Amino acid sequence: MTNRIERGGEPLRTEPRYxxxxxxxxxxxxxxxxxxxxxxxxxxxxxxxxxxxxxxxEAPARLGADPSASFALAMLRIGDAxxxxxxxxxxxxxxxxxxxxxxxxxxxxxxxxxxDVAEAYERLCAVPGVRxxxxxxxxxxxxxxxxxxxxxxxxxxxLIELMGWPRG
Numbered sequence: 001m002t003n004r005i006e007r008g009g010e011p012l013r014t015e016p017r018y019x020x021x022x023x024x025x026x027x028x029x030x031x032x033x034x035x036x037x038x039x040x041x042x043x044x045x046x047x048x049x050x051x052x053x054x055x056x057x058e059a060p061a062r063l064g065a066d067p068s069a070s071f072a073l074a075m076l077r078i079g080d081a082x083x084x085x086x087x088x089x090x091x092x093x094x095x096x097x098x099x100x101x102x103x104x105x106x107x108x109x110x111x112x113x114x115x116d117v118a119e120a121y122e123r124l125c126a127v128p129g130v131r132x133x134x135x136x137x138x139x140x141x142x143x144x145x146x147x148x149x150x151x152x153x154x155x156x157x158x159l160i161e162l163m164g165w166p167r168g
Contacts, residue, residue, distance in 0.1 A: 027087055029087065146166035
């Protein structure tokens, strides 16, 4: 049985209007984050932009930051996807209690598809500073029948979900 997605009674277009280009993540230390992604998640650096101070304040303001803020960034490729890591000055902690809680408005997590969730989970949990969150779980029943996932937190608190869908 094929599911047909409709909007307002009309079939959706076959070509999507939007495609994800990259995911941007604020990190506390760009060098540490780039090193982590490269060493443990096989990321390749596409390009880097050293700390950029825009005297006009236009660049940070376009991103919703205070015009006096500055940033550095690195664009990374993991598989077929790109991730932009940004370090800000001054860095602002968005959580009222000083934690990076996943239920905080604006929180993000990075979901990575892997061939073997348990192996990837154990490999990442062996990295100093990575926090183990629960253990791998395989779901049964719709809509995630056969999905196995597990979560870890990077040394700076980014939540990473490791996902493995059944083949076929």
